[in-house]
Amino acid sequence: MLKVNNLSVNYGDTDVVSNLNLELAKDEILMLVGPTGCGKTTILQALAGLIPISSGDINLGQWRATPEKQIPPEKRHVGMVFQDFALFPHLTVEQNVAFRLADKQPADHWITLLGLDAFRQVKPSTLSGGQKQRVALARTLAHKPAFILLDEPLSNLDAALKDSLRWEIRDALKTAGVPAIWVTHDQEEALSVGDRVGILKNGKLEQLDTPETCFCEPASRFVARFLGEASFLPGELNPSDNSVKTALGTAPGIPVNNATGSVDLLVRPDDVSLILDDTGNGEIDWVRYEGCARFYAVKLDDGTLVKIRASHENKAEPGDRVKLVITTTHPLAVFQRQ
Numbered sequence: 001m002l003k004v005n006n007l008s009v010n011y012g013d014t015d016v017v018s019n020l021n022l023e024l025a026k027d028e029i030l031m032l033v034g035p036t037g038c039g040k041t042t043i044l045q046a047l048a049g050l051i052p053i054s055s056g057d058i059n060l061g062q063w064r065a066t067p068e069k070q071i072p073p074e075k076r077h078v079g080m081v082f083q084d085f086a087l088f089p090h091l092t093v094e095q096n097v098a099f100r101l102a103d104k105q106p107a108d109h110w111i112t113l114l115g116l117d118a119f120r121q122v123k124p125s126t127l128s129g130g131q132k133q134r135v136a137l138a139r140t141l142a143h144k145p146a147f148i149l150l151d152e153p154l155s156n157l158d159a160a161l162k163d164s165l166r167w168e169i170r171d172a173l174k175t176a177g178v179p180a181i182w183v184t185h186d187q188e189e190a191l192s193v194g195d196r197v198g199i200l201k202n203g204k205l206e207q208l209d210t211p212e213t214c215f216c217e218p219a220s221r222f223v224a225r226f227l228g229e230a231s232f233l234p235g236e237l238n239p240s241d242n243s244v245k246t247a248l249g250t251a252p253g254i255p256v257n258n259a260t261g262s263v264d265l266l267v268r269p270d271d272v273s274l275i276l277d278d279t280g281n282g283e284i285d286w287v288r289y290e291g292c293a294r295f296y297a298v299k300l301d302d303g304t305l306v307k308i309r310a311s312h313e314n315k316a317e318p319g320d321r322v323k324l325v326i327t328t329t330h331p332l333a334v335f336q337r338q
């Protein structure tokens with residue numbers, strides 16, 4: 001089991017990663033997300049042994065790396081998958097996957113499982129981006145690593161391919177039964193593919209939990225905003241049943257950090273419905289057409305901006321009066337009013 005205890009990494013006087021703690025279950029996929037420069041790649045590099053750590057330790061059972069005792073990458077049993085595929089251009093697919101393997105059977109197994117049989121004898125330059133990434137994954141898995149690090153493996157691929165390949169990668173990791181840490185910039189990918197999601201801010205974990213908990217019960221406004229569109233609706237919390245009374249109706253709440261009294265209710269675009277109504281409670285500020293939906297920003301009469309996604313049939317223009325109502329029945333996160 002991979003365990004990281006109080007890991008910190010410095011570049012000069014700057015703490016880039018601070019006191020990171022995490023533990024990966026046997027075949028768990030942990031997605032790491034966070035704004036640019038928050039330390040995601042640095043964490044992967046530290047786990048792989050590519051850069052020294054400043055404090056704490058990384059423990060896999062067979063080895064334990066500390067600032068005093070560095071374990072080189074080749075002794076860590078780590079597999080890495082990068083966004084640029086990192087394949088050998090002069091070798092065929094088969095040779096790439098079986099590179100330095102005494103027993104070629106695992107290479108055959110993963111070539112077949114990842115649908116690469118037809119490409120065994122071709123060079124990487126003739127493959128599409130998605131095929132190259134499958135080869136890179138097959139090579140990594142064929143070497144039977146103890147854990148895998150994926151650094152934005154889909155960022156060089158187009159949207160349609162990303163969507164299918166992310167599931168192929170997840171399935172392959174689960175079939176191999178190997179734990180993985182997967183860095184992504186894509187919130188949807190993090191929420192849908194990960195068993196757990198870690199949200200980083202300035203080198204520190206803001207929250208580490210299941211996708212649903214991070215999305216529905218974010219530990220901070222930062223996490224709430226980072227994982228999707230978030231509007232904060234002023235309201236009053238009723239301590240007897242944790243319901244929150246707002247201008248758009250009363251909703252069940254989950255107080256974060258013991259929020260009480262005057263609070264802000266986190267509403268996502270699908271928690272609210274919109275009705276065209278001259279006597280409504282707000283006015284369309286702007287609208288974006290998304291094909292099957294329209295995404296609206298509505299300025300409420302008290303000045304609060306609420307973002308809402310409605311059916312494309314629901315057509316309103318900036319300046320139109322509308323009525324917003326909270327329609328969701330599940331509890332919404334509640335933050336102390338700032």
Ligand SMILES: Nc1ncnc2c1ncn2[C@@H]1O[C@H](COP(=O)(O)OP(=O)(O)OP(=O)(O)O)[C@@H](O)[C@H]1O
Pocket residue numbers: 011016034035036037038039040041042043
């Ligand atoms: N070799 C280095 N020397 C000094 N500072 C570095 C070095 N590598 C990275 N940094 C700094 O460390 C911080 C974290 O960088 P890192 O690449 O880990 O971020 P990231 O979250 O992966 O970013 P991105 O999402 O843009 O890839 C950044 O402020 C970066 O400028």
